[in-house]
Amino acid sequence: MSGAKNDRRLILGPFNRVEGDLEVRIDLVDGAVGEARVTSPLYRGFEAMLVGKLASDALTYAPRICGICSVSQSVAAARALGGVRASGHARRSTPPNGTHSINLVHAVENIADHLTHFYLFFMPDFARATYAAEPWYSAAAERFVAMKGTASAQMLPARAGLMAMLGVLAGKWPHTLSIQPFGSTRAISAAEKARLRLMLVGFRAFLETTLYAAPLEAIAGLATRDVLYAYGEQSQGDFARFLRLSQGLGLARLGRTAIRHLSFGAYASADGPLFPRGVFHAETASASPLPLAAIAEDVSHAWYKGEGGVPSQAAPAPDMAGEDAYSWCKAPRLDGHVAEVGALSRQLVAGHPLLRDMVARDGAGVEARVVARMVELALVVLAMEQWLAAIDPEAPFRDTAPIASSGEGMGLTEAARGSLGHWLRLEDGRIRHYQIIAPTTWNFSPRDARGTPGPLEQALVGAPLRSGESEPVSVQHIVRSFDPCMVCTVH
Numbered sequence: 001m002s003g004a005k006n007d008r009r010l011i012l013g014p015f016n017r018v019e020g021d022l023e024v025r026i027d028l029v030d031g032a033v034g035e036a037r038v039t040s041p042l043y044r045g046f047e048a049m050l051v052g053k054l055a056s057d058a059l060t061y062a063p064r065i066c067g068i069c070s071v072s073q074s075v076a077a078a079r080a081l082g083g084v085r086a087s088g089h090a091r092r093s094t095p096p097n098g099t100h101s102i103n104l105v106h107a108v109e110n111i112a113d114h115l116t117h118f119y120l121f122f123m124p125d126f127a128r129a130t131y132a133a134e135p136w137y138s139a140a141a142e143r144f145v146a147m148k149g150t151a152s153a154q155m156l157p158a159r160a161g162l163m164a165m166l167g168v169l170a171g172k173w174p175h176t177l178s179i180q181p182f183g184s185t186r187a188i189s190a191a192e193k194a195r196l197r198l199m200l201v202g203f204r205a206f207l208e209t210t211l212y213a214a215p216l217e218a219i220a221g222l223a224t225r226d227v228l229y230a231y232g233e234q235s236q237g238d239f240a241r242f243l244r245l246s247q248g249l250g251l252a253r254l255g256r257t258a259i260r261h262l263s264f265g266a267y268a269s270a271d272g273p274l275f276p277r278g279v280f281h282a283e284t285a286s287a288s289p290l291p292l293a294a295i296a297e298d299v300s301h302a303w304y305k306g307e308g309g310v311p312s313q314a315a316p317a318p319d320m321a322g323e324d325a326y327s328w329c330k331a332p333r334l335d336g337h338v339a340e341v342g343a344l345s346r347q348l349v350a351g352h353p354l355l356r357d358m359v360a361r362d363g364a365g366v367e368a369r370v371v372a373r374m375v376e377l378a379l380v381v382l383a384m385e386q387w388l389a390a391i392d393p394e395a396p397f398r399d400t401a402p403i404a405s406s407g408e409g410m411g412l413t414e415a416a417r418g419s420l421g422h423w424l425r426l427e428d429g430r431i432r433h434y435q436i437i438a439p440t441t442w443n444f445s446p447r448d449a450r451g452t453p454g455p456l457e458q459a460l461v462g463a464p465l466r467s468g469e470s471e472p473v474s475v476q477h478i479v480r481s482f483d484p485c486m487v488c489t490v491h
Contacts, residue, residue: 012471013039015479017121017146019068020486022444024475028465033475036453036460038444040329043303043318046491050434055081055403055426058434062422063175065436066488068116070174071109072415073488075102076422076436080411082181084404084426096270097397098183100387103267103274104196105169105179106413107380107387112162113416114343114373115211117483119155119238120146122370125480126245130466130473136245143241151238158206165199168192183398190393197388204381212378213237219378223353225361228371239374246367255459255478256363258282259338261345262290262442264421266414267383274383275414279334280348285360287349292410294335295421297437298448302330307449311423311435312408328490331445331454332437340364340455341418341442342482344372365459366481373483405429415439417483438488456482 013023023039046065050058062077063070082092094102127141127149143151163173170176171186178186188196204216212219213235222228232243246252265277278287297316299308303325304316316330333339344364347355354375358368404426411422418439425433445454453461456479463474 008034010470010472012475013041015476017124017480018484018486019066020484020489022479022484022486024460024479026460026463026472026475031465033460033463033465033472036457037326038329038446038454038456038460039327040444040486040489041327042486043328043490044487045318047315047434047436048491050424050431053431055084055405055429055431058422058424058431059177059180063177065438065491066485067174068113069109069415069417069420069485069488071106071170071176071179072413072420073422074176074179075106075413076411076420078179078181078411079413080409080422080424081403081426083409083411084407084424092182092399092401094182094268095396095399097188097391097395098399099268099270100391101169101184101186101188101397102179103269103387104384105166105176105184107267107384108162108165108169109173110414110416111377111380112159113483114377115155115159115162117373117416117480118211118242118370119144119151121483122477122480123151123238123242124149125473125476128473128476130469134248136248140241140245143238154206154210158203158210161199161206162203165196168196168199180398181403182401183396185398187397188391188393193388193391193393200381200384200388204385207378207381211238211374213240216378216382219375220382222375224357225354228354228358242370242374243367246370251370251477252358252362252365252367254366254463254474255369255481256365257340257455257459258363259340259455259458260334261348261364262334262339262341262419263346263349264290264412264414264419266346267380274380275346275350277412278349279339280345282359282364285356287351291335292412295437296333298331298333299325300331300449301325301446302327304330311421311437312410312425313433315433315435325446327446329441329444329446330437330490331448332442333448336450338445338448338452338455338458339442341439342369342372343376343416343418344369345418346414347372347376366477369481369483415488417485417488418442420488436491438485438491440482440484440486440489443482444484444486444489456484
């Protein structure tokens with residue numbers, strides 16, 4: 001990373017261990033960040049590529065938006081296509097096998113992202129030279145230094161074993177085509193179900209011996225911050241190591257936001273999603289239904305023409321002429337308000353007692369975001385065991401009737417990094433409109449027409465500069481706590 005210093009301003013970028021290109025401009029006041037602007041400098045154009053294509057092409061193009069969350073893009077695209085209703089036709093549904101199979105495919109990708117983020121993206125920052133004087137530095141560097149630490153040698157084989165499940169469930173990864181409207185094309189045999197169970201048992205063993213050094217049920221059931229910290233003092237797992245480092249550095253109060261949190265809902269079932277759809281209001285510590293019609297994109301500070309609007313209708317064209325613009329990332333807003341998304345947001349909406357207690361005490365900060373991922377990983381693996389057990393190899397996995405050729409559809413899901421939405425319109429079997437709002441679009445948005453900064457821009461305010469630093473490690477921690485995927489951000 002390069003750092004250019006000019007009086008009280010630092011321009012940081014490109015960031016290492018971040019998917020895609022990112023630039024952050026910060027103005028320092030009295031040794032801390034007084035103001036921040038976050039730039040996505042890469043335009044990709046997938047929304048424009050899809051216009052004019054056959055409806056089914058969305059299932060081929062969408063997963064190629066990203067190589068690390070391609071399943072999430074597939075799920076959103078399939079749901080958007082399935083949401084187009086043919087006049088006079090009965091409402092269709094996905095067979096239970098299809099729901100369980102898609103949930104498993106999606107879960108493998110999402111929890112692999114959580115694991116990768118923790119071990120390869122976030123924890124290596126504790127091995128930075130700026131911490132060399134800390135008493136815990138040598139042990140942290142030996143364990144977590146990027147790619148060479150002892151943790152990587154243990155985690156990577158476990159992750160590979162987990163990802164092998166996708167070969168059975170989806171045929172390949174990334175860019176699988178098995179996920180379709182109303183089910184999966186990849187039926188699972190009884191023998192394959194047994195293989196998948198063994199793979200999941202092996203991954204659970206890694207979590208319970210190395211990451212947590214505790215049963216999954218114990219991690220999923222942590223109910224208060226005090227209980228969490230007590231676990232952190234007693235356990236020798238890597239999650240507990242993070243908690244001890246975090247407490248020593250005060251990460252609970254670093255990178256805080258005090259804004260809305262939203263979730264589109266994750267992992268469908270006949271009884272409702274594992275994690276529900278909704279909005280968490282930080283000011284009242286309560287959740288409410290999500291008003292989907294209130295989602296709109298502002299482009300006043302982004303390189304696009306016009307004023308933006310609701311994604312089902314507006315499709316701003318690229319334009320670098322705007323004098324106030326500084327990013328290719330649009331500014332999604334919920335009823336005009338800034339909203340954060342991600343594992344923390346999902347768990348706040350779901351009412352997980354630990355995360356709500358942490359946010360009530362210290363706010364939505366770096367520590368809470370990392371803890372949410374670790375708790376969610378345990379919750380999802382427990383759910384995966386149930387989904388796998390429920391698969392009936394003799395029952396159908398997909399409703400194969402053709403989709404409607406004209407109409408509007410919306411596909412909503414939760415990627416590892418947060419809420420992902422696809423909006424489309426079909427005419428005579430071809431795509432006439434396609435818009436995507438990805439999780440990092442929400443979290444790394446620029447200012448809107450009111451001048452209100454996006455979530456990361458707000459979270460960076462107050463981040464301290466340690467003595468001798470030109471690239472503040474506090475900024476690194478905050479940026480990585482959101483786990484950005486910049487290539488998904490702009491389309």
